[in-house]
Amino acid sequence: MMRGRNKVNFGDKIYAVLTIDGETVVKFSDNCFGSLRDVISAVFRAAGRFVGVARLLIRNQSEGWNVSMPLASNAGAQPRVSAPVAANGQYLIPW
Numbered sequence: 001m002m003r004g005r006n007k008v009n010f011g012d013k014i015y016a017v018l019t020i021d022g023e024t025v026v027k028f029s030d031n032c033f034g035s036l037r038d039v040i041s042a043v044f045r046a047a048g049r050f051v052g053v054a055r056l057l058i059r060n061q062s063e064g065w066n067v068s069m070p071l072a073s074n075a076g077a078q079p080r081v082s083a084p085v086a087a088n089g090q091y092l093i094p095w
Helices: 036-047
Strands: 014-020 023-030 051-060 065-074
Touching: 014 036, 023 036, 036 051, 036 065
Parallel strands: none
Antiparallel strands: 014 023, 014 051, 051 065
16 A cells, blocks of 8 residues: 555545455545554454455545555464363363
8 A cells, every 4th residue: 555645634534445365345425534553443443343455445536546455464363272181281172
């Protein structure tokens, strides 16, 4: 992403689409963003919890540019559960 060239100013018409495994999860357009960070934050809020890599497309119609980027999230990941351990320190293996 070229941060210097892809600026978002308040009032710019922004389109954003987030896809996961080819399925559109979030799609919106608005003109109330003041920065690219605001757009990305809004997409994450709208998408909710997901695990994996998604593709985000942001288009600034007012300035005439678009950018596509991968986004990774593990927000919905379950915590790892360690194997149970017996009092003598040996691992218990459930059969």
